[in-house]
Amino acid sequence: MIKAIGETMIGLIVLVGSLIGALSAFGLIRLPDVYLRSHAATKSATLGVLLILTGAFLYFAFYLEHVSAKLLLGIVFVFITSPVAGHLNGRAAHRTGVPLWERSVQDDLAGIYGQEKEVRERDPS
Amino acid sequence: MALQILLNLIIAFVWMFLYNDWSSSRFTVGYLLGMACIGLLNRFWPHDFYMKRVWAVIKLLSLFMRELVISSFAVMIQIVRPSLAIRPGIFALRTELKSDWEITILSCLICLTPGTLTLDVARDGRILYIHAMDIEDAEMLTNQIRGTFEKAIMEVTR
Numbered sequence: 001m002i003k004a005i006g007e008t009m010i011g012l013i014v015l016v017g018s019l020i021g022a023l024s025a026f027g028l029i030r031l032p033d034v035y036l037r038s039h040a041a042t043k044s045a046t047l048g049v050l051l052i053l054t055g056a057f058l059y060f061a062f063y064l065e066h067v068s069a070k071l072l073l074g075i076v077f078v079f080i081t082s083p084v085a086g087h088l089n090g091r092a093a094h095r096t097g098v099p100l101w102e103r104s105v106q107d108d109l110a111g112i113y114g115q116e117k118e119v120r121e122r123d124p125s
Numbered sequence: 126m127a128l129q130i131l132l133n134l135i136i137a138f139v140w141m142f143l144y145n146d147w148s149s150s151r152f153t154v155g156y157l158l159g160m161a162c163i164g165l166l167n168r169f170w171p172h173d174f175y176m177k178r179v180w181a182v183i184k185l186l187s188l189f190m191r192e193l194v195i196s197s198f199a200v201m202i203q204i205v206r207p208s209l210a211i212r213p214g215i216f217a218l219r220t221e222l223k224s225d226w227e228i229t230i231l232s233c234l235i236c237l238t239p240g241t242l243t244l245d246v247a248r249d250g251r252i253l254y255i256h257a258m259d260i261e262d263a264e265m266l267t268n269q270i271r272g273t274f275e276k277a278i279m280e281v282t283r
Contacts, residue, residue, distance in 0.1 A: 020197065027204035035256045036213055039200055039242055046237075047197040083236030090244045090256060101213060 003063075010059050017051030020044050033101040034093045042086030049078050129175040133159040181280040188277055189234065196239040203240075203258065214260035215244060218253045218267055220275065225250070227278050234274050 027040030057071040133156060140155025141147060160176065167174045203211060222228050228250055232243040240258030247254070 020201065023201045023204060024197075027200065030204055030209075032209070033213075035242065035244075036211075036258065039240065039256075039258060040204060042236060042242065043193070043200050044197040044204075047193055050193075080233075083233045086236055087232060087243050090242055094244055100215075 006062060007059075010055050010062075013058070014052055014055035017048045017055060019048075020051065021048030024048060034098050035090055035100065038086045038089045041089075042082055046078060046082040050075055053078070126172060126175045126178060129163055129170065129172070133163060135159075136162065178281065181277070185230075185277050185281055188273070189237065192234065192238050196237055199239040200258070211258050212260050213256065213258055215254055215256050216260065216267075218255055219251060220253055222275060222278065223250075224282070227282055228253075230278055231274060234278075238269075238274075 021044070024040045024044030027044065028037050031037045031040055053071055053075050057068060057075070060066050060068050060071070136159030137152050137155035140158060141151050144151055163170075164174050164176065203209075220228065220231065222231055228246060232246065232253060235241050235243050235253070235255060242256045243253055244256050245254045246252070
């Protein structure tokens with residue numbers, strides 16, 4: 001009885017994780033520009049992968065009696081690296097001049113790179 | 126802080142030597158005892174008791190988790206809506222944090238909050254440029270970041 005309930009809970013965790021992953025893939029298709037797409041890719045995909053790994057870890061720990069340190073390390077690494085990947089994507093896109101969506105309202109970063117370049121050319125140290 | 130942890134470990138090992146017993150349960154008892162000693166003799170140290178710092182780290186981690194769940198649900202709601210009613214934009218945020226570590230942690234936290242993504246850090250490290258999904262509440266976002274994240278990070282590092 002207890003075993004059936006536990007297995008259902010773990011199954012639900014994995015199912016919710018994969019649903020979140022599917023939704024974030026849908027967001028990659030649907031959203032209009034690079035920056036909004038990387039919103040979907042960094043957040044929802046991270047949470048989906050984390051939930052699936054957690055479900056796998058719990059199943060191994062409770063039903064196969066094997067505490068898998070590799071899964072824990074995987075959770076930590078995904079959690080640390082995925083926001084950095086999103087940040088670098090967005091930064092590289094903005095540096096190379098990828099335009100924002102036409103309905104964007106405000107762009108404080110627009111003139112900054114030009115200024116930095118001028119400063120560097122005037123004072124190359 | 127590192128000194129206090131080292132001293133705590135030494136106390137735990139002395140406790141194990143006193144009993145001539147090399148089990149992990151003895152070590153745990155010794156470590157708890159050392160923690161109590163250091164906590165009670167707190168006023169003789171120049172720094173705060175190090176468990177305060179550990180508690181702040183735990184609080185920061187739980188904040189990280191909560192923000193991750195809230196933000197991914199916010200993004201998913203925007204995705205499955207029939208019409209895209211968002212107004213994205215980039216705004217600048219002036220931060221009070223100084224060291225590189227603090228700014229790195231802050232930008233990671235911002236990347237995982239509802240509808241914000243760090244795009245760049247200014248050369249002097251005082252301004253963060255953030256892409257927001259809804260610029261309407263940029264003011265609110267700024268206040269939220271200032272109020273909760275910067276405070277939580279400062280509790281850990283200072």
